[in-house]
Amino acid sequence: MPSCLVVDDSRVVRKVARRIVEDLGYACEEAEDGQKAYEACTKAMPDAILLDWNMPVMSGIEFLEKLRQMPNGKGPKVIFCTTENDMAHITRAMNAGANEYIMKPFDSEIIESKFSQIGLVTSKSA
Amino acid sequence: MRISDFDLYKDLLKEKSGLTLTPDKSYLLDSRLTPVARKWNCPNLEAMTHILRGMPSSDLVKDVVEAMTTNETSFFRDLKPFDQFRDVILPHMTKSRPSKKLRIWCAACSTGQEPYSLAMLLKENAAKLSGWQFEIIGTDIDTSVIEQAKKGEYSQFEVQRGLPIQMLMKYFEQKADRWALKQDIKSMVQYKHFNLLTPMAMLGKFDVVFCRNVLIYFDRETKETVLKNMSAVLPEDGFVILGGAETVLGITDVLKPMDNTRGIYIKPTCTTIAIPAAPKAAAVKA
Numbered sequence: 001m002p003s004c005l006v007v008d009d010s011r012v013v014r015k016v017a018r019r020i021v022e023d024l025g026y027a028c029e030e031a032e033d034g035q036k037a038y039e040a041c042t043k044a045m046p047d048a049i050l051l052d053w054n055m056p057v058m059s060g061i062e063f064l065e066k067l068r069q070m071p072n073g074k075g076p077k078v079i080f081c082t083t084e085n086d087m088a089h090i091t092r093a094m095n096a097g098a099n100e101y102i103m104k105p106f107d108s109e110i111i112e113s114k115f116s117q118i119g120l121v122t123s124k125s126a
Numbered sequence: 127m128r129i130s131d132f133d134l135y136k137d138l139l140k141e142k143s144g145l146t147l148t149p150d151k152s153y154l155l156d157s158r159l160t161p162v163a164r165k166w167n168c169p170n171l172e173a174m175t176h177i178l179r180g181m182p183s184s185d186l187v188k189d190v191v192e193a194m195t196t197n198e199t200s201f202f203r204d205l206k207p208f209d210q211f212r213d214v215i216l217p218h219m220t221k222s223r224p225s226k227k228l229r230i231w232c233a234a235c236s237t238g239q240e241p242y243s244l245a246m247l248l249k250e251n252a253a254k255l256s257g258w259q260f261e262i263i264g265t266d267i268d269t270s271v272i273e274q275a276k277k278g279e280y281s282q283f284e285v286q287r288g289l290p291i292q293m294l295m296k297y298f299e300q301k302a303d304r305w306a307l308k309q310d311i312k313s314m315v316q317y318k319h320f321n322l323l324t325p326m327a328m329l330g331k332f333d334v335v336f337c338r339n340v341l342i343y344f345d346r347e348t349k350e351t352v353l354k355n356m357s358a359v360l361p362e363d364g365f366v367i368l369g370g371a372e373t374v375l376g377i378t379d380v381l382k383p384m385d386n387t388r389g390i391y392i393k394p395t396c397t398t399i400a401i402p403a404a405p406k407a408a409a410v411k412a
């Protein structure tokens with residue numbers, strides 16, 4: 001089973017996201033900030049990461065930059081999932097190596113559509 | 127709602143837009159027409175029904191018809207039709223159109239996501255298509271969605287359904303809490319009000335017709351008429367793309383499903399379109 005790490009300081013958001021990614025067939029791990037996410041990745045590199053931007057201790061963008069420096073750190077597909085919804089943030093995230101970007105609020109349909117666009121799930125065909 | 131009132135709406139909608147209203151959908155009349163009644167200063171739906179029985183203004187009829195359309199759509203909806211447009215239809219056209227001109231019709235385009243997705247797809251493949259002229263026409267019976275399509279502005283929610291972030295960055299500009307398509311994409315699509323039940327010849331010929339998720343609302347006869355008229359505006363090697371729940375099978379033989387594809391229909395007499403190889407069994411990923 002592929003794995004997904006959900007990184008968000010809100011327990012509620014993590015819970016909602018967990019339900020959605022589990023429905024998509026992923027085993028889900030959670031982390032409440034970038035530092036915890038980094039530690040999780042040193043233990044086991046996930047296939048996908050759903051990443052908030054603003055978090056205490058270490059922000060999502062800082063985590064992403066560190067992740068991409070790690071051996072195997074290019075592996076996971078990273079989807080930002082944040083209330084930051086302006087072009088400047090999106091551009092910065094993509095330049096730092098994000099694969100997709102979700103602007104909160106999100107729903108299961110948006111997550112599924114983004115997962116399928118970057119090849120994390122086979123898209124439902126017409 | 128009284129049966130006679132239900133029948134009034136059923137007949138009106140069938141005649142004006144082709145919509146087939148079944149009794150199990152009668153709740154839609156209440157939820158969608160009550161706001162129209164309010165707009166026309168009717169105390170309730172019954173009062174509006176009364177006016178409709180008499181000599182209603184064409185504006186009222188138009189409001190009723192438009193309120194009953196379902197405008198659900200999204201960018202790159204179902205994805206597969208767009209992949210096939212790029213991988214099957216475009217290669218045929220680039221081989222068989224020395225004029226380097228292509229006319230594409232989105233026959234029930236709602237708020238514009240479908241024609242704009244095609245425009246972006248063509249832009250993404252511009253390197254392979256240099257010298258080509260594309261005309262994309264989006265039409266719909268509902269004037270309010272046509273106005274929105276022309277504007278080319280979408281909510282944050284709408285731009286996240288089906289649209290890859292790279293395309294949002296390339297082709298959109300942020301305008302307060304909306305996302306506006308840039309002029310170069312907008313200018314690739316022309317919009318017109320058009321009812322599929324009316325003669326199509328005035329629109330001219332089309333190489334490719336997207337007619338997705340609208341026939342499902344019509345009865346068999348209406349589907350047949352629309353498909354027949356549509357095949358008459360196609361050249362011998364034209365393509366029609368229908369929605370995932372739609373087919374020509376059992377309705378008409380002026381078009382047939384194209385082998386080894388999904389949702390693409392061509393003329394049964396056409397011999398010049400190369401049929402793609404049967405898809406290989408999908409490789410199983412470890």
Ligand SMILES: C[S@@+](CC[C@H](N)C(=O)[O-])C[C@H]1O[C@@H](n2cnc3c(N)ncnc32)[C@H](O)[C@@H]1O
Pocket residue numbers: 142143144145195196197198199200203233234235236237240265266267268271320321322323337338339340369
């Ligand atoms: C569900 S939307 C489909 C939009 C788009 N083609 C897609 O697949 O996402 C159906 C559209 O058909 C339009 N429609 C319904 N009856 C029509 C008619 N008789 N002529 C033209 N358009 C019609 C509606 O106004 C609505 O916008």
